[in-house]
Amino acid sequence: MTKRIIIENGAFAVLNAQSGQTSIKGTMVIENDRIVHLGDSLPAQFDTSDAERINGKGLFFLPGLINTHGHAAMSLLRGYGDDMVLQSWLQEKMWPMEAKFTSQDVYWGTALSVVEMLKGGTTTFVDMYDHMDEVAKVCEQSGIRGCLMRGAIGLCPEDVQDAKLKEAVQFAKDWNGKANGRITTVLAPHAPYTCPPAFIEKFVQAAHDMDLPLHTHMSETKAEVEQNVKDYGLRPVAHLEKLGFFSRPSFIAHGVHLTDEEIATLAHYHVAVSHNPGSNLKLASGVARVPELLRAGVVVSLGTDGPASNNNLDMFEEMRLAALIHKGVSGDPTAIPAAEALRMGTVYGAKTISLPDVGLLEVGMKADMVAVDIDQAHFIPHTDLVSHMIYSASAKDVKHVWIDGEQVVKNGECLTLDEERIRHETQQCFEQLLQR
Amino acid sequence: MTKRIIIENGAFAVLNAQSGQTSIKGTMVIENDRIVHLGDSLPAQFDTSDAERINGKGLFFLPGLINTHGHAAMSLLRGYGDDMVLQSWLQEKMWPMEAKFTSQDVYWGTALSVVEMLKGGTTTFVDMYDHMDEVAKVCEQSGIRGCLMRGAIGLCPEDVQDAKLKEAVQFAKDWNGKANGRITTVLAPHAPYTCPPAFIEKFVQAAHDMDLPLHTHMSETKAEVEQNVKDYGLRPVAHLEKLGFFSRPSFIAHGVHLTDEEIATLAHYHVAVSHNPGSNLKLASGVARVPELLRAGVVVSLGTDGPASNNNLDMFEEMRLAALIHKGVSGDPTAIPAAEALRMGTVYGAKTISLPDVGLLEVGMKADMVAVDIDQAHFIPHTDLVSHMIYSASAKDVKHVWIDGEQVVKNGECLTLDEERIRHETQQCFEQLLQR
Numbered sequence: 001m002t003k004r005i006i007i008e009n010g011a012f013a014v015l016n017a018q019s020g021q022t023s024i025k026g027t028m029v030i031e032n033d034r035i036v037h038l039g040d041s042l043p044a045q046f047d048t049s050d051a052e053r054i055n056g057k058g059l060f061f062l063p064g065l066i067n068t069h070g071h072a073a074m075s076l077l078r079g080y081g082d083d084m085v086l087q088s089w090l091q092e093k094m095w096p097m098e099a100k101f102t103s104q105d106v107y108w109g110t111a112l113s114v115v116e117m118l119k120g121g122t123t124t125f126v127d128m129y130d131h132m133d134e135v136a137k138v139c140e141q142s143g144i145r146g147c148l149m150r151g152a153i154g155l156c157p158e159d160v161q162d163a164k165l166k167e168a169v170q171f172a173k174d175w176n177g178k179a180n181g182r183i184t185t186v187l188a189p190h191a192p193y194t195c196p197p198a199f200i201e202k203f204v205q206a207a208h209d210m211d212l213p214l215h216t217h218m219s220e221t222k223a224e225v226e227q228n229v230k231d232y233g234l235r236p237v238a239h240l241e242k243l244g245f246f247s248r249p250s251f252i253a254h255g256v257h258l259t260d261e262e263i264a265t266l267a268h269y270h271v272a273v274s275h276n277p278g279s280n281l282k283l284a285s286g287v288a289r290v291p292e293l294l295r296a297g298v299v300v301s302l303g304t305d306g307p308a309s310n311n312n313l314d315m316f317e318e319m320r321l322a323a324l325i326h327k328g329v330s331g332d333p334t335a336i337p338a339a340e341a342l343r344m345g346t347v348y349g350a351k352t353i354s355l356p357d358v359g360l361l362e363v364g365m366k367a368d369m370v371a372v373d374i375d376q377a378h379f380i381p382h383t384d385l386v387s388h389m390i391y392s393a394s395a396k397d398v399k400h401v402w403i404d405g406e407q408v409v410k411n412g413e414c415l416t417l418d419e420e421r422i423r424h425e426t427q428q429c430f431e432q433l434l435q436r
Numbered sequence: 437m438t439k440r441i442i443i444e445n446g447a448f449a450v451l452n453a454q455s456g457q458t459s460i461k462g463t464m465v466i467e468n469d470r471i472v473h474l475g476d477s478l479p480a481q482f483d484t485s486d487a488e489r490i491n492g493k494g495l496f497f498l499p500g501l502i503n504t505h506g507h508a509a510m511s512l513l514r515g516y517g518d519d520m521v522l523q524s525w526l527q528e529k530m531w532p533m534e535a536k537f538t539s540q541d542v543y544w545g546t547a548l549s550v551v552e553m554l555k556g557g558t559t560t561f562v563d564m565y566d567h568m569d570e571v572a573k574v575c576e577q578s579g580i581r582g583c584l585m586r587g588a589i590g591l592c593p594e595d596v597q598d599a600k601l602k603e604a605v606q607f608a609k610d611w612n613g614k615a616n617g618r619i620t621t622v623l624a625p626h627a628p629y630t631c632p633p634a635f636i637e638k639f640v641q642a643a644h645d646m647d648l649p650l651h652t653h654m655s656e657t658k659a660e661v662e663q664n665v666k667d668y669g670l671r672p673v674a675h676l677e678k679l680g681f682f683s684r685p686s687f688i689a690h691g692v693h694l695t696d697e698e699i700a701t702l703a704h705y706h707v708a709v710s711h712n713p714g715s716n717l718k719l720a721s722g723v724a725r726v727p728e729l730l731r732a733g734v735v736v737s738l739g740t741d742g743p744a745s746n747n748n749l750d751m752f753e754e755m756r757l758a759a760l761i762h763k764g765v766s767g768d769p770t771a772i773p774a775a776e777a778l779r780m781g782t783v784y785g786a787k788t789i790s791l792p793d794v795g796l797l798e799v800g801m802k803a804d805m806v807a808v809d810i811d812q813a814h815f816i817p818h819t820d821l822v823s824h825m826i827y828s829a830s831a832k833d834v835k836h837v838w839i840d841g842e843q844v845v846k847n848g849e850c851l852t853l854d855e856e857r858i859r860h861e862t863q864q865c866f867e868q869l870l871q872r
Contacts, residue, residue: 079819082827083773116813281764282827284771311827312814320753325761328717335720337519377552378748378831380859381866383515391518391718391747395814396832423816430817 005030010056033404058375064123064368065315066349069253069274069303073109077308106131120395121370149188154195191217220254237262272299272352277321279305301349314395338390367405441466446492469840494811500559500804501751502785505689505710505739509545513744542567556831557806585624590635627653656690673698708735708788713757715741737785750831774826803841
């Protein structure tokens with residue numbers, strides 16, 4: 001039977017319009033997992049007898065937000081080490097604790113992040129971590145869409161490297177297309193500075209063999225770029241190009257330190273960039289050249305990075321940071337306008353991870369959708385609702401969320417996961433990690 | 437009769453501790469408008485028979501946030517013109533609309549902002565605008581603490597200038613100490629670039645005569661600094677110094693473009709700076725040299741600026757921006773640690789506007805206080821709660837707010853103002869402004 005949802009009197013973000021108009025008022029019809037109508041009124045063709053009817057008054061509907069880089073289970077280390085120099089933070093705080101993570105820790109830490117993301121309007125997330133079967137299980141249970149990969153650090157003997165590659169390949173095979181198609185998989189050597197060239201080449205070959213995209217961290221810090229030049233005589237973009245990385249559909253996280261030439265290379269190969277403004281600021285990595293990337297035609301989307309370096313998973317905040325910092329740093333108040341920031345958080349995210357049918361509220365697209373409560377003081381007057389989403393909204397303004405036409409958040413409560421239990425379990429996990 | 441509130445099992449931010457510890461668990465006692473006890477347990481000396489008892493479990497108590505620069509009534513223009521070049525924004529959007537503001541517009545616009553601020557944990561705000569009697573009325577009605585001033589632009593004939601000065605002086609006289617002492621007043625020529633030197637000198641003289649502090653916009657944009665040099669042969673700091681401005685207790689808004697010498701001058705005269713990171717980024721004014729100001733011993737607090745250039749009044753966001761952008765821009769991840777950002781949003785704000793008994797949770801201080809709901813996914817695990825306030829929290833996480841020991845927000849609802857009516861009236865005001 002066709003499941004039908006009709007939303008009347010709503011305001012909807014339209015981010016692809018030729019007219020420059022960014023929102024329309026009207027009626028949306030969802031059948032099963034797809035948007036089948038969006039217009040002024042309800043056409044007679046739809047059988048409305050069994051439909052769920054939603055009064056959209058006071059709500060603004062956005063495409064679900066897409067978080068294109070992160071390590072969800074690191075929520076277990078939120079606030080465990082802040083305001084520290086990167087190397088001390090990694091060596092004294094993150095790595096010793098992460099080394100102790102069990103699959104149970106990854107399960108609960110991921111669940112904590114997924115609850116936060118769903119409640120904040122994120123309907124798709126990218127996750128690069130270890131014990132990825134657990135992450136995939138959380139996707140199955142929660143209803144979230146996940147682009148998942150086992151991130152592999154290659155600073156280890158070759159047999160250990162090979163085991164990691166095998167695990168990454170096996171995970172990608174096992175889970176691609178699972179959870180009603182909500183899970184897609186990617187192959188991901190961690191970074192040029194943590195993976196020897198030969199190890200990266202094996203991932204590239206596997207990606208060709210399996211017809212999968214590639215993802216990696218690249219040019220996050222100045223020091224890492226300098227080290228790459230010292231070790232390989234090339235900056236990271238040329239290095240990855242040489243290793244064949246860009247011969248696959250691929251996207252890189254960060255891309256903070258890029259030359260004009262590197263930007264042109266990324267554009268040439270259609271490599272997308274996951275911009276992580278909050279993490280880059282907090283870890284003092286610098287400010288990515290996002291206006292230049294966009295001008296060059298590079299697809300730039302947004303990621304929170306892990307919760308320990310952010311420290312939340314609020315994609316509204318990342319969109320706002322993207323809209324604000326590039327104005328302040330460039331001196332151009334027209335850099336990254338509100339609608340472009342919203343595209344970065346939605347449709348450009350979908351392009352980044354090669355999902356053709358999410359990221360826009362249009363007929364034929366998947367019904368991945370967020371309803372924001374706009375009857376609140378900080379959204380009054382109702383002038384430009386897209387502007388309000390970027391410059392005034394936060395995760396906590398999200399009222400309802402649907403993924404594949406299934407409601408996963410209702411009146412601010414997650415319907416698919418037991419938040420209270422997850423909060424309890426994750427607090428326990430953290431305390432036990434301290435003691436192990 | 438003594439009104440007594442006892443908060444048990446709470447966690448409290450302590451920002452002045454020699455130990456470096458930033459939070460303690462325990463019990464707080466409030467008598468009337470003051471904190472009379474904060475410690476592990478409840479001493480026997482307190483008569484608890486009539487006390488209101490609050491279970492602090494799951495709450496983190498902060499000093500009320502202090503917003504040291506803004507124009508509250510500009511909420512009526514929120515989202516009316518974004519992503520524009522400063523001069524077009526002012527000349528085509530803001531000024532034509534503001535010229536039409538009536539006292540009723542200012543009343544409702546201010547009320548909208550005050551609802552938003554109270555619900556977001558702001559207990560004191562600075563306001564520089566016109567029709568200030570209306571702003572003062574909103575302070576009386578809402579229970580908020582206000583540091584208020586009639587901002588005077590002097591680009592007009594001398595008789596109009598004199599009328600403005602007279603109005604500013606009258607307002608300052610009429611309202612200083614009113615609303616049970618919650619209102620203090622200040623004199624404020626708008627900015628060196630909008631006020632001729634002789635006009636500024638008249639304000640300085642009036643401030644001496646009335647023993648009041650001074651406030652102004654200063655060095656917000658590079659262009660404005662260059663114009664000052666062209667017009668007066670001096671950069672703004674030396675210019676204001678020459679006019680005697682710093683001979684009064686004073687604070688300036690923005691201070692984005694400052695030389696080392698100017699920073700030293702501000703420190704010498706104990707001039708405080710209201711840093712407005714959100715507005716400075718959005719209007720592309722630049723990034724203020726906050727780490728250098730703090731190192732020089734200048735008191736730096738935080739302001740949202742008007743809601744049309746922000747576009748919300750979320751002081752958690754300003755604290756986070758202050759903590760994040762100075763790391764990213766300086767390359768130093770230890771710049772502005774979380775506790776320092778919280779001090780900027782609280783006790784440094786109190787110092788900025790010369791309020792000796794707010795801004796800290798300590799015995800003897802006024803009970804201006806915020807309770808944040810920390811039983812939420814984005815605050816788990818409970819590691820460093822001050823870090824969580826800066827890197828994870830938003831206005832919407834505030835559960836309760838007290839000012840002078842009176843509860844003004846309970847379970848996220850404003851007790852003193854009718855939010856629904858205010859939202860309706862402000863929407864009407866905006867629509868009528870468009871038509872006038």
